[in-house]
Amino acid sequence: MRSLLFAGGGRKVHSEFALLCCECSLCSLYSCPEGLNPREVCVSAKSDLREMKVNFRNSALNTGAAPVPHPVRDERKVPVSKLVKRLGLAEYNADAPYLEHGYKPARVRIQLSQHIGVPCSPKVAVGQKVAKGEAVGDLPADKLGCPVHASIAGKISRINDRYIEIEA
Known part of the structure; x- marks a missing residue:
């Protein structure tokens, strides 16, 4: 924010600290004690630096040494309770009762x-019965991804290239 002040508003300031x-x-x-928006300044500076093909790897900030945390890092942390109060959210910070309801889709x-x-390939057929937690979609071992499982017990009613439908 200070570099912007001294450079003037009309010029693009490319602080690599952004x-x-x-x-x-x-x-x-x-x-920010002035109620300004430093985040937007950093976002704008990062965008300008990106256009200039400047990133962390080729910036002056990259010394090649392993990063070391600031000695007073722990003392600089913002207490969540103060942040909640400053944002005006304290009145919403209340325990909500847990309501047990047996929703069964x-x-x-x-x-x-x-x-x-x-994306997974269906591992089941229309009309097949499945148990809750049973794998219904899988992929080849040489591909990156995860199988999908039935969230309810029921019968497969529809299969297409986007989803598998299960009716309880």
């Missing part, structure tokens, strides 16, 4: 692509 910003908004929501659709990897 590369260290994780965009959590703590600086904007809690730390009549039908579920198990998506075959629930992850970054390869």
Whole structure:
């Protein structure tokens, strides 16, 4: 924020320290005493640096040495209770009672692509009965991904390239 002040608003300021910003908004929501939005400045600077093909690996911040935490890191942590109060959320911070209700869906659709990897292939057929927790979709051993499982016991009613439908 200070580098922006001294450089003037019309010029692009490319502080490489913006590369260290994780965009959590703590600086904007809690730390800035002026009520400014440093997060947006860092996001903008990171975008400008990206256009200039500057990243952490080729920046002056990368000394090649293993990173060492600041000696007073533990004392700089923000107490969650203070953050909740400053954000005006304290009145919502109440214990909610746990309500046990026996919701039993009549039908579920198990998506075959629930992850970054390869979509699963159905391992079951229409009309087949399955138990809760049983694998209903799998993939070849040489592919990256995870099998999918039945969330309820029931009968397979529909299979397509996107999901497997199970009726209780």
